[in-house]
Amino acid sequence: MTQLPTSTTRKLGLVIDLDTCVGCHACVIACKGWNTENYGAPLSDQDPYGAAPSGTFLNRVHSYEITPKTGPAQLVHFPKSCLHCEDAPCVTVCPTGASYKRVDDGIVLVNETDCIGCGLCAWACPYGAREMDKAAGVMKKCTLCVDRIYNENLPEIDREPACVRTCPAGARHFGDLGDPGSDVSQLVATRGGIDLMPEMGTKPVNKYLPPRPRDTWEQTDILAPFLTPVSETPQGFLGWLDRALDRL
Amino acid sequence: MAGSTGRWTGSDMHPAPSVILFTTLSGLGFGLLIFLGLGLPAVTGWTAFGFFLIAYVLAVGGLMASAFHLGHPERALKAFTQWQTSWLSREAVVAVAALLVMGIFAAPAVFLGLRLPVLGGLGAALSLATVIATAMIYTQLKTVPRWNQILTPLHFGSVALAGGALLAGQLTAAAVLLLAAGLIQIGHWRVGDTRFAEAGHTLATATGLGQPGRIRAFEAPHTGTNYLLREMVHVIGRKHALKLRGVALTLGYLVPLGLVLIPGAGHVLGGLAVLSHAAGMAASRWLFFAEAEHVLGLYYGRHG
Numbered sequence: 050m051t052q053l054p055t056s057t058t059r060k061l062g063l064v065i066d067l068d069t070c071v072g073c074h075a076c077v078i079a080c081k082g083w084n085t086e087n088y089g090a091p092l093s094d095q096d097p098y099g100a101a102p103s104g105t106f107l108n109r110v111h112s113y114e115i116t117p118k119t120g121p122a123q124l125v126h127f128p129k130s131c132l133h134c135e136d137a138p139c140v141t142v143c144p145t146g147a148s149y150k151r152v153d154d155g156i157v158l159v160n161e162t163d164c165i166g167c168g169l170c171a172w173a174c175p176y177g178a179r180e181m182d183k184a185a186g187v188m189k190k191c192t193l194c195v196d197r198i199y200n201e202n203l204p205e206i207d208r209e210p211a212c213v214r215t216c217p218a219g220a221r222h223f224g225d226l227g228d229p230g231s232d233v234s235q236l237v238a239t240r241g242g243i244d245l246m247p248e249m250g251t252k253p254v255n256k257y258l259p260p261r262p263r264d265t266w267e268q269t270d271i272l273a274p275f276l277t278p279v280s281e282t283p284q285g286f287l288g289w290l291d292r293a294l295d296r297l
Numbered sequence: 298m299a300g301s302t303g304r305w306t307g308s309d310m311h312p313a314p315s316v317i318l319f320t321t322l323s324g325l326g327f328g329l330l331i332f333l334g335l336g337l338p339a340v341t342g343w344t345a346f347g348f349f350l351i352a353y354v355l356a357v358g359g360l361m362a363s364a365f366h367l368g369h370p371e372r373a374l375k376a377f378t379q380w381q382t383s384w385l386s387r388e389a390v391v392a393v394a395a396l397l398v399m400g401i402f403a404a405p406a407v408f409l410g411l412r413l414p415v416l417g418g419l420g421a422a423l424s425l426a427t428v429i430a431t432a433m434i435y436t437q438l439k440t441v442p443r444w445n446q447i448l449t450p451l452h453f454g455s456v457a458l459a460g461g462a463l464l465a466g467q468l469t470a471a472a473v474l475l476l477a478a479g480l481i482q483i484g485h486w487r488v489g490d491t492r493f494a495e496a497g498h499t500l501a502t503a504t505g506l507g508q509p510g511r512i513r514a515f516e517a518p519h520t521g522t523n524y525l526l527r528e529m530v531h532v533i534g535r536k537h538a539l540k541l542r543g544v545a546l547t548l549g550y551l552v553p554l555g556l557v558l559i560p561g562a563g564h565v566l567g568g569l570a571v572l573s574h575a576a577g578m579a580a581s582r583w584l585f586f587a588e589a590e591h592v593l594g595l596y597y598g599r600h601g
Contacts, residue, residue, distance in 0.1 A: 051381075052381060074518075102521040103521045106519075109519065110518050111517065111518050114515040115506055115512050116511045125506060127504060141382040144377075145386075146375070163372065164372075165375060166367050167368075168368075168528060169385055173437075175439070177525045177593035177596060187368055245503060246498060246503050248502055249440075249592075259505060259506070
């Protein structure tokens with residue numbers, strides 16, 4: 050059913066901390082590992098050990114460089130997967146009803162037995178969150194590990210998305226973003242969580258926590274001012290060499 | 298494939314030939330059906346059979362070509378269910394309705410010499426609606442600002458009408474429509490060229506990392522290519538964009554316009570005009586897809 054629900058009971062989603070992410074790609078591997086052998090068609094690879102490897106991933110980590118007006122450049126690792134948008138354009142364009150958004154928890158899913166592999170949903174997504182699997186010919190996307198989070202065969206600690214469970218930096222958080230009292234909602238409120246491409250009007254459920262301002266030396270050590278170099282002009286042998294080369 | 302800089306420099310990027318073929322051929326086919334439905338020309342018997350055969354081969358052939366684009370063509374019937382929200386589903390429903398109605402209109406015209414103008418008018422309207430629905434599939438995508446403009450359905454519609462007039466031998470109508478379609482084509486390119494910048498999507502809005510300071514893509518998530526880049530981030534067509542625009546404008550509009558304006562233009566010149574127009578439209582459609590800049594390219598450091 051490609052008509053979006055007017056509201057969902059819960060808004061399950063991820064909060065990704067760009068300040069904490071170290072760019073290790075463990076979430077990418079954990080995601081691929083879990084999702085290639087559980088729900089739906091496997092995430093195939095083409096030419097994985099050859100010259101031109103390519104494959105289906107539901108989560109990918111970009112890296113961006115920020116150059117502030119003052120201070121050193123900063124590298125920001127940027128994991129990106131389906132944002133489970135409230136106004137998901139990928140769902141309404143689907144001609145078969147394979148794409149849908151669940152009323153109970155807001156998860157956006159693809160019913161793979163109904164998917165004709167037209168690719169229009171991937172075109173409608175601004176975030177590049179959907180990938181057609183080349184071997185299966187159906188659209189793959191993040192399921193928020195729907196087969197983990199409700200899975201009573203797993204120990205309770207494992208009932209969260211594989212990417213969140215594996216993150217060694219604690220940069221990924223999972224919860225109900227529709228509940229203002231939930232841990233994830235509090236985190237978003239405290240850290241000023243943001244939407245990606247808000248001008249698209251997709252109302253993403255997943256939020257990103259922007260990197261915090263970096264400390265400066267003055268802030269970290271009261272002795273810092275005393276540690277500045279005393280003399281910029283070289284002394285001794287280096288001083289002689291410098292003067293000798295100047296004279297040449 | 299994987300450059301030493303970590304930047305992806307793929308080679309496997311091209312708009313799907315089946316989709317180019319589909320929109321070009323089916324546009325011509327449904328365009329001809331529009332004119333046949335309106336009784337321009339009001340044909341019966343074997344002449345009508347010939348006209349309808351050409352129209353159906355083009356329209357149905359185009360639909361078949363589009364089915365080859367699917368990952369699971371055997372499930373194509375499911376695409377008729379979601380017409381309430383999906384333009385692709387609407388296109389499927391309206392296309393089949395148009396082909397059925399025009400079939401019912403064609404049969405008595407061919408075999409009994411009987412023309413049912415009301416049915417023909419309905420079929421013509423459905424045929425035009427099919428072309429517009431096809432255009433809306435692209436127009437609705439906010440993710441491709443170049444397509445997300447009012448001139449996209451006007452472009453598809455005017456081209457189908459011009460091609461249909463050529464095939465139907467309506468030379469005066471063809472001349473006027475070719476001129477109009479050519480102007481809309483130029484307008485679509487001109488407006489499209491600035492749509493991305495006007496929409497205001499940047500790497501800063503895409504990542505939320507606009508403040509403070511400048512941001513650039515440092516490293517792609519993968520050394521190889523992927524579905525997204527193959528399907529939606531083309532560069533090859535863009536390299537020759539200006540030449541291809543010249544080819545599309547010359548073959549698609551100017552040459553056929555010149556040919557239909559020759560007094561007493563017969564079947565040979567008319568046929569040449571159709572072939573030239575179809576070739577020009579194939580170039581135009583190639584560009585339509587090749588120049589489509591998807592906002593997801595921003596995440597990969599495209600579009601500045």
